[in-house]
Amino acid sequence: MSVASPPISATRRPLITLDTDHKRIIWLLRTLGPTPRITIAQQLGMHNGALTRLTRELLMLDVVEERGQVLAGQRGRPSVPLALSGKAGYAAGATVHPGWLEIALVDFAGHIVTRDVMAFDSPDPNDFVHAVDQRLRVLATQSGLMRSRFLGLGVAVPGPAVQTGPSRRHTVDWLHGWREIDNDHFYEDYFGFPVWVENDATLAALAEYYDSGLIGECASALLLYLGHGVGGGVIHRRDVMRGEFGNAGDIGRLFRMAAPRPSGIDLLATLREAGADIHSLFDLEHHLDRHAEVVQAWAARAGEQLGFAANTGVAWLDPGAVILSGSLPRPVLEAVGQHLQPARWSSALDILRHPVVHVSRLGGSAVAVGAALLPIHQLGADGIG
Structure with missing residues (x-):
């Protein structure tokens, strides 16, 4: 068993603070892509004044950005499309395969920043969190990402949820050491930042749904x-x-x-x-x-x-x-x-x-990418219309 090293962040930090209307705008842009303000207002039934205030707040948070130019013959700003911005933050996803560990970083707009694999064959979950912590430090530095913009970690576990204890999963045999973990607390207690744990195939579904354009x-x-x-x-x-x-x-x-x-x-x-x-x-x-x-x-x-x-x-x-x-x-x-x-x-x-x-198109990387998308997805999930 490895000795736990200091986590990537020793204190919990609140995620981006968004209200329901902010999240509704975010989800509209996730589904439609770059969209003019006038279309956003029509789709969501918002008054122009309220939308102007909300989009100004999202622009200040780097959650959205303006794309393109005002169309010829148009006055004002309503025709400038808004799109999700990757600058708002990024999240990581981690999973293990027989013989290797995979990590993906995804920005707020849902774009893959990087994918990384390393040799790993330990059934001990303590070794897993130690290895993930070390690789996250390196990958964040190599990708030029600010730790203050880190939105959380998704962990993909190969195995169904069972009733043997709180938040337990019956993992595959080669990860037998994971079966007694309380998934609701083990990872967050180590890392000190928000962690979401989900079945690997469920996370692959999330990744494919985003990546395919569906x-x-x-x-x-x-x-x-x-x-x-x-x-x-x-x-x-x-x-x-x-x-x-x-x-x-x-x-x-x-x-x-x-x-x-x-x-x-x-x-x-x-x-x-x-x-x-x-x-x-x-x-x-x-x-x-x-x-x-x-x-x-x-x-x-x-x-x-x-x-x-x-x-x-x-x-x-x-x-x-x-x-x-x-x-x-x-x-x-x-x-x-x-x-x-x-x-x-x-x-x-x-x-x-x-x-x-x-x-x-993602193949085996769908699991790690889906794990990275989960914190970003959950950040605005209650705004899905």
């Missing part, structure tokens, strides 16, 4: 996540859906561990049975061409299995999008995605609208 196109989405295991996440009314017990989207329970299932571990086992000398998902890309038929057959089977889960979710929740994400190579995700197309989903009525199917 945040401006639909208010709900289902995520299917293929990593070493299989999981999922749900976006509902542009917010993360956690469920009654914190396990919304836990589709892994639909696929028995002893049977073939749509997971990275299952794909590795399938390739080994076919004669591949492969030891981890790191090596997967080197075997795609050599065992193309095996991978395609597995992708077809995995796609059919996930199609069942997706079709069930679509029937219950009627989402605007289904997102396929995970740490598997993009060609594998795309092959699986071919079997998730709406045409394959059963429906008694052919005239029903189907969600768009989106394959991730």
Whole structure:
């Protein structure tokens, strides 16, 4: 067990202070992008005087910025678009994979500042927080970020919430040391700044929703996540859906561990049975061409299995999008995605609208990016309209 070093910030600092109307403006700009003041006023039903005051306050906080110039023939400032500014602050996200630790920094506008990986294989959560603390110091300095602008840390945990104690999660076997942590206090007690803890697939859903642009196109989405295991996440009314017990989207329970299932571990086992000398998902890309038929057959089977889960979710929740994400190579995700197309989903009525199917651009980094987005997302979540 490592001896805890002094945290990156020894005192708790309040986040940016925003009222409900500030947050409504922020969420409108998150969904619409750069928008003229007159459109903001119309969309939110605000008087021009109130909007002028609110936007002046947001400009002073560096939460928003003006974009472009006044249009020709126009007088005054109403036609100058406002957009979210990354200068308001930044947040970090951290997660562990078998053999390495990943950290992402994201600014207030939702743009990725940097992503970082380092070797890490300890099951001790004390080693994890020590390593994250040290890397955050380095990354903040390298990226030229001010610690006074730090908005918080998101931590992604691979495992569902359980009833064995307050804020406990049943993490995967190789993180058995994390199972007795009180997640509501362990991280904040060490770091001294706000920390949010969430399931890894749920955070991947948040990252994909932002990165894909779906945040401006639909208010709900289902995520299917293929990593070493299989999981999922749900976006509902542009917010993360956690469920009654914190396990919304836990589709892994639909696929028995002893049977073939749509997971990275299952794909590795399938390739080994076919004669591949492969030891981890790191090596997967080197075997795609050599065992193309095996991978395609597995992708077809995995796609059919996930199609069942997706079709069930679509029937219950009627989402605007289904997102396929995970740490598997993009060609594998795309092959699986071919079997998730709406045409394959059963429906008694052919005239029903189907969600768009989106394959991730972030890949395995979606978890760390989503963890970094969570503090920023939560900062204005109660302003979602």
